[in-house]
Amino acid sequence: xNMKSGVEQAVYALLVLTRLPRQAMLSGEALSQQLHVxxxxxxxxxxxxxxxxxxxxxxxxxxxxxxxxxxxxxxIYDVYMAVxxxxxxxxxxxxxxxxxxxxxxxxxxLSDVMDEAERAWQAVLKxxxxxxxxxxxxxxxxxxxxxxxxxxxxxxxx
Amino acid sequence: xNMKSGVEQAVYALLVLTRLPRQAMLSGEALSQQLHVxxxxxxxxxxxxxxxxxxxxxxxxxxxxxxxxxxxxxxIYDVYMAVxxxxxxxxxxxxxxxxxxxxxxxxxxLSDVMDEAERAWQAVLKxxxxxxxxxxxxxxxxxxxxxxxxxxxxxxxx
DNA sequence: GTACTTTTACTCGGATACCGTCTGTCCGAGTAATTATGG
DNA sequence: CCATAATTACTCGGACAGACGGTATCCGAGTAAAAGTAC
Numbered sequence: 547x548n549m550k551s552g553v554e555q556a557v558y559a560l561l562v563l564t565r566l567p568r569q570a571m572l573s574g575e576a577l578s579q580q581l582h583v584x585x586x587x588x589x590x591x592x593x594x595x596x597x598x599x600x601x602x603x604x605x606x607x608x609x610x611x612x613x614x615x616x617x618x619x620x621x622i623y624d625v626y627m628a629v630x631x632x633x634x635x636x637x638x639x640x641x642x643x644x645x646x647x648x649x650x651x652x653x654x655x656l657s658d659v660m661d662e663a664e665r666a667w668q669a670v671l672k673x674x675x676x677x678x679x680x681x682x683x684x685x686x687x688x689x690x691x692x693x694x695x696x697x698x699x700x701x702x703x704x
Numbered sequence: 705x706n707m708k709s710g711v712e713q714a715v716y717a718l719l720v721l722t723r724l725p726r727q728a729m730l731s732g733e734a735l736s737q738q739l740h741v742x743x744x745x746x747x748x749x750x751x752x753x754x755x756x757x758x759x760x761x762x763x764x765x766x767x768x769x770x771x772x773x774x775x776x777x778x779x780i781y782d783v784y785m786a787v788x789x790x791x792x793x794x795x796x797x798x799x800x801x802x803x804x805x806x807x808x809x810x811x812x813x814l815s816d817v818m819d820e821a822e823r824a825w826q827a828v829l830k831x832x833x834x835x836x837x838x839x840x841x842x843x844x845x846x847x848x849x850x851x852x853x854x855x856x857x858x859x860x861x862x
Numbered sequence: 863g864t865a866c867t868t869t870t871a872c873t874c875g876g877a878t879a880c881c882g883t884c885t886g887t888c889c890g891a892g893t894a895a896t897t898a899t900g901g
Numbered sequence: 902c903c904a905t906a907a908t909t910a911c912t913c914g915g916a917c918a919g920a921c922g923g924t925a926t927c928c929g930a931g932t933a934a935a936a937g938t939a940c
Contacts, residue, residue, distance in 0.1 A: 548883085549705050549794045549818070550923065557814060558799045573872065582802045587925050593874070605873040606933030622817055636707045641716045644740040646849040655837050655844070656715055659780055660707070663828035670821035679813050686813070691804040704871095706922085708884065731911065745886050751913070763912040764894030868937065874930080885920070891913075898907065 553629045555583050556591045557679070560625065563601065564617045564680045565696060570703040571610030580698070591629060598628035608704060617677035623668055625676075636660035711787045713741050714749045715837070718783065721759065722775045722838045723854060728861040729768030738856070749787060756786035766862060775835035781826055783834075794818035 559577050566572060574592055578585035592611055595601040602614040613620075642654040684692065717735055724730060732750055736743035750769055753759040760772040771778075800812040842850065 547705065547707050547788055547793060548791075548923095551797050552923075554794075554797055554799055554812075554814060558803065561813075562803075571872095575872085580803060581799055583799065584925055586927075587923095589873080590875090590925090596873090603873060604933085605871095605931070607871040608934060609872045609932080611873090622814075630705055633706075635705060636712075639709050639712055641712055641739055641741065645716065645720075645738060646845065646853055654712075655719075655840050656712060656780075659828065659832045659837075663825045666828050667821045667825035670817065670824050674817045679817075682813050687804065695804055706884095710884080729911095733911085742886055744888080745884095747912080748886090748914090754912090761912060762894085763892070763910095765910040766895060767893080767911045769912090864940090866937100866939080868935100870935075871933090873932075876928090876930105878925100878927080880923100880925075882923085883921085885918105887918075888916085890915095893912080894910090896907100896909070899905080901902100901904090 547635070550630055552587070552591050553626050555581060555588060556595060556625050556629050557622065557676070559588065559592065560595070560600070560613070560617075560620065560676050561680055561683060562695075562699075563611060563613050564676060565699060566612055567699070567703065569612070570699075571604060571608065571612050572699070572703060573610040576702045577611070580695075594628050595625070598624065600624060600628060610703075617680055618675055620676040621672045622674045622676075622679070623671035626671055634661065635664050705793070708788055710745070710749050711784050713739060713746060714753060714783050714787050715780065715834070717746065717750065718753070718758070718771070718775075718778065718834050719838055719841060720853075720857075721769060721771050722834060723857060724770055725857070725861065727770070728857075729762060729766065729770050730857070730861060731768040734860045735769070738853075752786050753783070756782065758782060758786060768861075775838055776833055778834040779830045780832045780834075780837070781829035784826075784829055792819065793822050 558581055562577060562580055563572065574589045575585055577592070578588045581588065592601060592603070596603045596611075600613070600615055600620055601611050603609070603611050636656065638654040638657055640654070642656075716739055720735060720738055721730065732747045733743050735750070736746045739746065750759060750761070754761045754769075758771070758773055758778055759769050761767070761769050794814065796812040796815055798812070800814075
């Protein structure tokens with residue numbers, strides 16, 4: 547039971563896009579270079595973010611990605627759901643029904659607890675947004691590093 | 705990101721052991737028959753429960769398993785940890801450090817949120833015990849099914 | 863200079879290979895109760 | 902009848918095969934801007 551590393555990639559990709567100048571676009575290739583991750587796989591992740599309405603994509607030359615929603619409106623939960631899918635952590639394998647043959651397809655005893663636990667988990671992810679993470683980034687990093695990142699962005703967008 | 709089905713097996717195994725007459729023992733083979741799961745794999749799970757101090761095992765003829773702790777003291781969290789291990793759901797792959805070469809091995813921005821979310825998740829699992837699940841079982845099942853289970857237990861222990 | 867074609871630089875989505883983890887099996891040990899054996 | 906040996910019925914833990922899902926790569930297709938070409 548491990549979280550996909552793709553979620554982490556997606557979050558940081560969004561963080562980079564947050565620093566993007568207004569209306570500018572960044573290609574998947576450029577993004578992958580900044581994050582040091584597989585270009586093709588990141589492309590796949592970006593498509594999921596597009597389908598979830600988080601990111602806007604434009605094909606063709608000078609195309610690329612940029613945020614569609616405001617960073618304040620994008621929660622970590624949204625990113626998680628876009629990348630990981632909607633299936634819940636726990637799905638009964640039907641042991642309870644099998645133990646003593648119960649006629650009614652009763653939800654297994656564990657489902658209630660597990661669902662509640664998952665909701666509690668998701669609630670925390672919903673409280674944090676890309677914007678709040680981005681402000682953390684501003685506090686954490688040195689001004690030097692940030693300007694280096696911004697100038698890289700400026701020179702990369704076309 | 706899916707929970708191991710082994711956790712479910714372990715929980716129901718403990719539920720069966722809860723109904724066991726005082727001091728009686730049940731073999732892994734018998735348990736697996738009742739749960740309709742793989743005998744050898746269940747054996748592996750039971751060993752983990754033993755190592756976690758949840759279950760007591762006795763080798764040799766007339767040996768088997770029985771609960772070591774009181775059902776009230778065994779939380780779903782305990783079972784989860786015993787089966788799934790202690791590693792956390794999320795571990796940073798170091799993208800943040802790689803983005804702009806940060807000297808200090810700073811924990812990535814996501815870690816805080818993810819850890820908090822995991823704690824919230826675990827907190828729910830800690831509130832539910834095997835005993836509370838067992839009382840749910842008593843309410844859910846028909847008296848007929850329960851006596852059938854008990855008589856099976858009586859005829860199986862030796 | 864305008865209309866058209868070609869090139870270029872992207873995204874899109876499917877097919878597929880790789881790899882780690884979870885599931886499941888097998889086997890040789892160890893242990894204890896039971897049974898068999900010998901005197 | 903008692904002591905000892907053999908058998909039986911378990912757990913223990915490692916090694917390993919199989920299944921599955923996440924990671925990663927490749928390719929053909931679509932799209933739009935830019936560059937080239939013709940008149």
